[in-house]
Amino acid sequence: MASFQERLTEMRRDFHRHPELGFQEDRTKAKVAEQLRALGLEVHEGAGVIGLLSAGTGNRAIGLRADMDALPITETSVHDYVSEAPGKMHACGHDGHMTMLLGAAERLVQEKGFDGTVVFIFQPNEEHGLGAQAMIAEGLLEQFPIEEVYAIHNLPGAPAGQVSTRPGQICNSESLFEITVKGQGGHASMPQAGVDAITVGAEMVLALQTIVARKLAPGAGAVVSVTEFVTDGQRNVLPGLAVLKGDVRARVPEDREAIERFMRQIAAGVAATHGVEAEVSFNTEFVETINAAEPAEAACRAGEAAGCEVIRNRPPMSFSEDFAHFTAAVPGCFLLLGNGEEGPYGKPLHSADYDFNDALLPIGAEFWVQLVRDRLPAEKAWPR
Numbered sequence: 001m002a003s004f005q006e007r008l009t010e011m012r013r014d015f016h017r018h019p020e021l022g023f024q025e026d027r028t029k030a031k032v033a034e035q036l037r038a039l040g041l042e043v044h045e046g047a048g049v050i051g052l053l054s055a056g057t058g059n060r061a062i063g064l065r066a067d068m069d070a071l072p073i074t075e076t077s078v079h080d081y082v083s084e085a086p087g088k089m090h091a092c093g094h095d096g097h098m099t100m101l102l103g104a105a106e107r108l109v110q111e112k113g114f115d116g117t118v119v120f121i122f123q124p125n126e127e128h129g130l131g132a133q134a135m136i137a138e139g140l141l142e143q144f145p146i147e148e149v150y151a152i153h154n155l156p157g158a159p160a161g162q163v164s165t166r167p168g169q170i171c172n173s174e175s176l177f178e179i180t181v182k183g184q185g186g187h188a189s190m191p192q193a194g195v196d197a198i199t200v201g202a203e204m205v206l207a208l209q210t211i212v213a214r215k216l217a218p219g220a221g222a223v224v225s226v227t228e229f230v231t232d233g234q235r236n237v238l239p240g241l242a243v244l245k246g247d248v249r250a251r252v253p254e255d256r257e258a259i260e261r262f263m264r265q266i267a268a269g270v271a272a273t274h275g276v277e278a279e280v281s282f283n284t285e286f287v288e289t290i291n292a293a294e295p296a297e298a299a300c301r302a303g304e305a306a307g308c309e310v311i312r313n314r315p316p317m318s319f320s321e322d323f324a325h326f327t328a329a330v331p332g333c334f335l336l337l338g339n340g341e342e343g344p345y346g347k348p349l350h351s352a353d354y355d356f357n358d359a360l361l362p363i364g365a366e367f368w369v370q371l372v373r374d375r376l377p378a379e380k381a382w383p384r
């Protein structure tokens with residue numbers, strides 16, 4: 001009979017072979033629901049999948065979240081479980097996150113040792129910041145009230161199995177901006193007859209970099225990146241239209257709001273200097289992820305009980321997390337689990353040659369089991 005590690009590895013690699021993009025996780029959802037039902041859990045399907053497991057007579061409940069979606073990336077790995085879906089890949093480790101949580105469900109069904117209800121949350125479309133909101137809009141928190149919520153994300157480059165988190169802000173917000181410059185196109189040989197939108201846009205690109213460098217406090221951790229510069233120009237045609245698109249990350253709402261204000265000032269000022277129009281849109285896709293103090297400490301205690309190295313006050317991460325919408329509604333903790341430092345396990349998230357470290361599967365499952373037993377204790381009062 002296959003060992004726990006072998007069964008989890010087979011499951012994770014099956015998810016890896018069949019990646020699905022956000023809100024298209026049909027096969028993935030069906031496999032998750034099938035596994036939960038086979039364990040005897042009560043299962044609810046909607047935007048995502050929810051599994052309920054109760055033990056004892058306690059009325060407390062906690063939520064454990066795993067994300068399910070993959071990315072539009074063509075995998076370049078050479079192992080024998082590469083993606084079979086062209087142009088799609090589990091390049092962020094969501095295949096491993098799901099498997100660790102399913103492994104924990106299996107352990108808890110077999111061993112119990114807790115008093116209350118565990119709400120297993122399998123969330124779609126984390127990558128675009130839409131899945132958590134979709135599940136909340138369906139009534140997740142009303143139908144299945146939870147007192148705390150937790151999520152694990154693997155971290156390439158950190159020692160395998162190392163747990164790290166922090167109270168307070170743990171992940172940045174992400175806002176997408178678009179600046180449209182409306183100049184006057186013309187002949188490339190006679191620039192004085194119009195207003196070249198490329199020149200105006202290029203001036204804006206440089207000016208936007210002063211927001212972080214000169215308008216925010218040193219060490220604020222904010223990032224302003226222009227990622228696209230699109231015009232309607234041609235070989236001998238000066239463009240009359242330019243569109244700048246980009247990405248903003250911030251650690252606190254005050255900096256995020258200040259960046260938007262400065263961005264609008266810069267766009268308006270540069271446009272006025274050249275006598276053209278500029279329109280700015282600024283949309284926050286992910287809010288800042290904030291860990292509550294007690295859940296963060298509880299996660300660290302569970303990590304120690306599971307035999308992991310624990311870092312209690314790691315620096316905030318610059319990436320953004322859809323889990324933020326859960327912690328904005330319920331006290332919770334987002335934590336990182338080291339994926340390894342070498343080979344594909346140390347490659348950056350979202351890279352075409354990244355891979356989740358299967359050695360983490362039983363470690364992550366054990367962490368979840370310890371956390372459930374700590375937060376839903378069978379023989380002692382709820383720790384505060």
